[in-house]
Amino acid sequence: MNTFDRRSILRAGLLAAGAGVLSACTASPSTANLVLPSDPRVAEAEARRHTSGQVRTVRLTARPGPVDLGGPQVSTWTYDGVLPGKEIRVRAGDTIHAELTNRLPAETSVHWHGLALRNDMDGAPGLTQQAIGTGASFTYRFVAEQPGTYWFHPHSGTQLDRGLYVPLIVEDPHEPGGYDHDWVVVLDDWIDGTGQTPDDVLATLRQGMGSMGGMMGSPSGMGGSSPLLGGDAGDLRYPHYLINGRVPAAPATFTARPGQRARIRIINAGSDTAFRVALGGHRLRVTHTDGYPVQPAETDTLLIAMGERYDVTTTLDDGVFPLVALAEGKNATALALVRTGAGTPPPATIRPAELDRDRVTYDRLVPADEVRLPAKSPDVTHTLDLTGGMMNYDWGINGQPLDMGRRLLVQQGQRVRFVLRNRTMMWHPIHVHGHTFQLGDSGPRKDTVAVLPGQTVTGNLDASNPGQWMIHCHNTYHAETGMAAILGYQT
Numbered sequence: 001m002n003t004f005d006r007r008s009i010l011r012a013g014l015l016a017a018g019a020g021v022l023s024a025c026t027a028s029p030s031t032a033n034l035v036l037p038s039d040p041r042v043a044e045a046e047a048r049r050h051t052s053g054q055v056r057t058v059r060l061t062a063r064p065g066p067v068d069l070g071g072p073q074v075s076t077w078t079y080d081g082v083l084p085g086k087e088i089r090v091r092a093g094d095t096i097h098a099e100l101t102n103r104l105p106a107e108t109s110v111h112w113h114g115l116a117l118r119n120d121m122d123g124a125p126g127l128t129q130q131a132i133g134t135g136a137s138f139t140y141r142f143v144a145e146q147p148g149t150y151w152f153h154p155h156s157g158t159q160l161d162r163g164l165y166v167p168l169i170v171e172d173p174h175e176p177g178g179y180d181h182d183w184v185v186v187l188d189d190w191i192d193g194t195g196q197t198p199d200d201v202l203a204t205l206r207q208g209m210g211s212m213g214g215m216m217g218s219p220s221g222m223g224g225s226s227p228l229l230g231g232d233a234g235d236l237r238y239p240h241y242l243i244n245g246r247v248p249a250a251p252a253t254f255t256a257r258p259g260q261r262a263r264i265r266i267i268n269a270g271s272d273t274a275f276r277v278a279l280g281g282h283r284l285r286v287t288h289t290d291g292y293p294v295q296p297a298e299t300d301t302l303l304i305a306m307g308e309r310y311d312v313t314t315t316l317d318d319g320v321f322p323l324v325a326l327a328e329g330k331n332a333t334a335l336a337l338v339r340t341g342a343g344t345p346p347p348a349t350i351r352p353a354e355l356d357r358d359r360v361t362y363d364r365l366v367p368a369d370e371v372r373l374p375a376k377s378p379d380v381t382h383t384l385d386l387t388g389g390m391m392n393y394d395w396g397i398n399g400q401p402l403d404m405g406r407r408l409l410v411q412q413g414q415r416v417r418f419v420l421r422n423r424t425m426m427w428h429p430i431h432v433h434g435h436t437f438q439l440g441d442s443g444p445r446k447d448t449v450a451v452l453p454g455q456t457v458t459g460n461l462d463a464s465n466p467g468q469w470m471i472h473c474h475n476t477y478h479a480e481t482g483m484a485a486i487l488g489y490q491t
């Protein structure tokens, strides 16, 4: 088996698991007695979720087509022709019934990033479902129990680095509110349809660094470097950086009145870019990380890794203000505008001073009392060394690319600790499916955490969502080449 083809690995894994011969087939006895997506425990966990009784039906068609980025015209893949895809907004406890039709020339899937949903709806092909073939359909149906800012995207190949991403907002019926506007800001790094597809990019990266001179107009330094990221900023420089699907020359504009309060939900849907975000002339109050509340923390700017979400609130001044997402270490920006009054818009290249002022970091964030994990010593600890590099493009965990025959074993009811040790020269945003861990013993609740080179980061979670769950780097190219593992509930 070609270990670099995740799709074929996953397909083999699903077939083996489905046939009940996984342990025999992989000679790894530790993979026996897994709680598979079809296990009754998965449906039982779903039945315990609090439901509102409301069902929200949505239809999504993934298809190729043209998109206008606000000047640049590109041919790409989207949901229903729009970028980002049309936001889904439900209330906590609603059932999402999403019918996906695949009109792409490739297999696809939908992963509901950050949601603690039933395992068989998690959208990991080969692990929780069969990939959805060209022309085929699949219906996702699950309870969205936990309020917050989420999003969804394919879990197939490099499709996330095309235009296939959509915000999913689960509103809290008990939200105290206190704001007049609720804005969603989706950040992205863009290459598709500019002469290369993400598959072309992956093919080049896989050849290793020796072959990459001159790639993407960046003969040295590849994806740039940043002290905030502890070294290399990424593997790639992109032709465009977008907010809500627009280049800075034609920014999305949010309008309000002076003195109003805005809640801004920021989602990094990029594939290889951390964004440093600020709103010119404003302080920001961080209220949520990855959907979960924190004790409000004031800041001028925040660094957002791929897959992360932050909710902030702010009281709007009078005028026209740049909302800027600096592509960290890549010397380029994405832009949106906030307009509350008369004024000339700032130039497309504006970099508000706030970007270089006070920046909130993980260690300043404290979970809200209602989402703090009760103190408990771990029942099981898994250590994951993040390994590999650009030279051979051999990203992995514990020195190996994803192996479907291996599991990080846990049991329902356990307190699980995972220790992420970054042994590489690059930072990695590590994402856990189906769970929201607590960072360290008292940090914020997160489902995605940036781990800098040389750093060790600990996460703690309660194993309350039975099934088989991916844990992986949310750099699209690192995940696709193998920086991934599977958290496996055992019976």
Ligand code: C2O
Residues within 6 Å of the ligand: 111, 113, 153, 155, 307, 431, 433, 470, 472, 474
């Ligand atoms: Cu948003 Cu497995 O990822």
Ligand code: CU
Residues within 6 Å of the ligand: 395, 427, 428, 429, 473, 474, 475, 478, 479, 483
């Ligand atoms: Cu990575």
